[in-house]
Amino acid sequence: MSKTAPIPQIEGSRIADLTSNPLKDQQKYLAEIQRIEKKHFPSSEALDFNAELKKRNTNAILVLKDVDGSTEVAAYLVYLRMKRLTLLHKICVAQPYRQQGIAKEMITLLRSRLEREGCGSVQLWVDEDRTAARALYASCDFKQVDRCPDYYGPGRTGLRMVLRLE
Numbered sequence: 001m002s003k004t005a006p007i008p009q010i011e012g013s014r015i016a017d018l019t020s021n022p023l024k025d026q027q028k029y030l031a032e033i034q035r036i037e038k039k040h041f042p043s044s045e046a047l048d049f050n051a052e053l054k055k056r057n058t059n060a061i062l063v064l065k066d067v068d069g070s071t072e073v074a075a076y077l078v079y080l081r082m083k084r085l086t087l088l089h090k091i092c093v094a095q096p097y098r099q100q101g102i103a104k105e106m107i108t109l110l111r112s113r114l115e116r117e118g119c120g121s122v123q124l125w126v127d128e129d130r131t132a133a134r135a136l137y138a139s140c141d142f143k144q145v146d147r148c149p150d151y152y153g154p155g156r157t158g159l160r161m162v163l164r165l166e
């Protein structure tokens with residue numbers, strides 16, 4: 001995706017690939033993402049974005065929002081693209097922007113992109129206790145295919161979910 005598009009329900013917002021922004025803005029957005037990441041995930045699950053996004057087949061979709069003349073990151077989705085399979089690595093919406101359809105919008109965009117490119121499925125792992133994330137994935141047609149006790153550490157079960165693409 002080289003173009004940006006507004007999200008109608010969020011005034012002053014746009015959705016775009018990280019790399020479609022000027023380099024200096026990319027650095028600023030990455031720093032913001034790292035802050036959001038630290039806030040919402042235990043350190044063992046926090047992605048090292050600088051390392052991760054250097055990989056050729058890793059990509060990030062951002063939702064940006066204009067606030068008082070500057071731009072902030074409202075949400076991000078990171079995925080790893082392989083031939084017939086895509087791994088949805090991470091999705092997060094900053095607290096003030098939740099439950100307004102932003103995460104679903106990002107997954108819908110990813111889905112239509114991957115279908116166009118001929119990718120066969122999207123896979124992810126989610127902590128069984130993350131109820132909001134599970135509701136999101138279910139509403140985007142992901143199906144649970146595996147359940148792995150202690151996947152995220154003692155007592156923390158991981159669910160593997162897959163979205164089959166057309």
Ligand SMILES: CC(C)(COP(=O)(O)OP(=O)(O)OC[C@H]1O[C@@H](n2cnc3c(N)ncnc32)[C@H](O)[C@@H]1OP(=O)(O)O)[C@@H](O)C(=O)NCCC(=O)NCCS
Nearest residue numbers: 090091092093098099100101102103104132133135136139
């Ligand atoms: C999970 C998360 C990304 C959802 O983002 P969001 O923008 O609030 O989700 P949306 O508004 O697009 O909602 C999508 C669907 O999930 C449901 N949903 C979202 N949050 C929910 C909640 N807290 N409780 C119940 N259902 C919820 C919505 O009702 C909606 O369902 P519908 O399409 O049937 O109406 C967000 O809560 C988040 O960032 N959580 C912390 C990080 C995380 O857990 N990431 C996933 C693991 S990597």
